[in-house]
Amino acid sequence: MAAEDGLNGIGAALSALAGVVFFLEKFAEGAWLLLVIIPLLIANFAWVQRYYRGVADQTGLGRIPAKPSRPDTADTVVVVPVAAVSNVARAALTRAAELGSTVIPVAVDIDSAVTHQLSLDWEEWDPGYDLTVLPSPHRQLIGPTVGYVRKLSDQGKNVTVLMVRTEPRRRIYRLMHNPRAAVFSGALKERTDATIATMVVRL
Numbered sequence: 001m002a003a004e005d006g007l008n009g010i011g012a013a014l015s016a017l018a019g020v021v022f023f024l025e026k027f028a029e030g031a032w033l034l035l036v037i038i039p040l041l042i043a044n045f046a047w048v049q050r051y052y053r054g055v056a057d058q059t060g061l062g063r064i065p066a067k068p069s070r071p072d073t074a075d076t077v078v079v080v081p082v083a084a085v086s087n088v089a090r091a092a093l094t095r096a097a098e099l100g101s102t103v104i105p106v107a108v109d110i111d112s113a114v115t116h117q118l119s120l121d122w123e124e125w126d127p128g129y130d131l132t133v134l135p136s137p138h139r140q141l142i143g144p145t146v147g148y149v150r151k152l153s154d155q156g157k158n159v160t161v162l163m164v165r166t167e168p169r170r171r172i173y174r175l176m177h178n179p180r181a182a183v184f185s186g187a188l189k190e191r192t193d194a195t196i197a198t199m200v201v202r203l
């Protein structure tokens with residue numbers, strides 16, 4: 001058995017020596033690239049492994065998490081951005097009432113004439129919710145809404161923002177619609193701690 005192990009060791013040593021000799025002979029022909037590529041691959045694999053270990057640690061994969069909290073629904077506020085009195089607004093308010101105990105429709109005052117007409121239409125419609133108009137001195141749409149949502153969150157309320165997106169059933173028409181809801185949602189996700197819900201209204 002010892003003799004067999006010795007022969008295996010000698011064979012391994014000779015194979016390693018042959019590999020080194022072959023590498024040195026081909027070094028000038030491009031084998032030197034292996035000295036660069038192999039360490040880079042090893043470093044990349046190690047980086048990817050560390051990243052996924054970090055993700056698993058932060059998300060708690062493989063561990064039993066604590067029981068989920070159950071916040072008081074009386075503090076749940078659903079903010080609904082609206083641009084006009086329409087069937088879309090009606091559908092949004094109906095869904096918002098299912099998500100929280102307090103529903104706050106908001107409009108940003110970018111154009112005073114448009115906002116005034118919206119207020120008149122809202123008063124005539126009288127959906128059961130007061131319209132909150134957010135001032136916008138710089139005629140910005142996203143900034144005032146983000147600030148308002150942050151203010152509600154700072155008051156200790158659980159805030160959900162319900163974004164409504166109209167989507168034609170035929171794809172050929174989808175490019176004709178303003179992707180404002182997606183931009184709005186992205187800004188709110190990045191700059192607030194509110195829950196962002198998206199409601200799709202099919203046309």
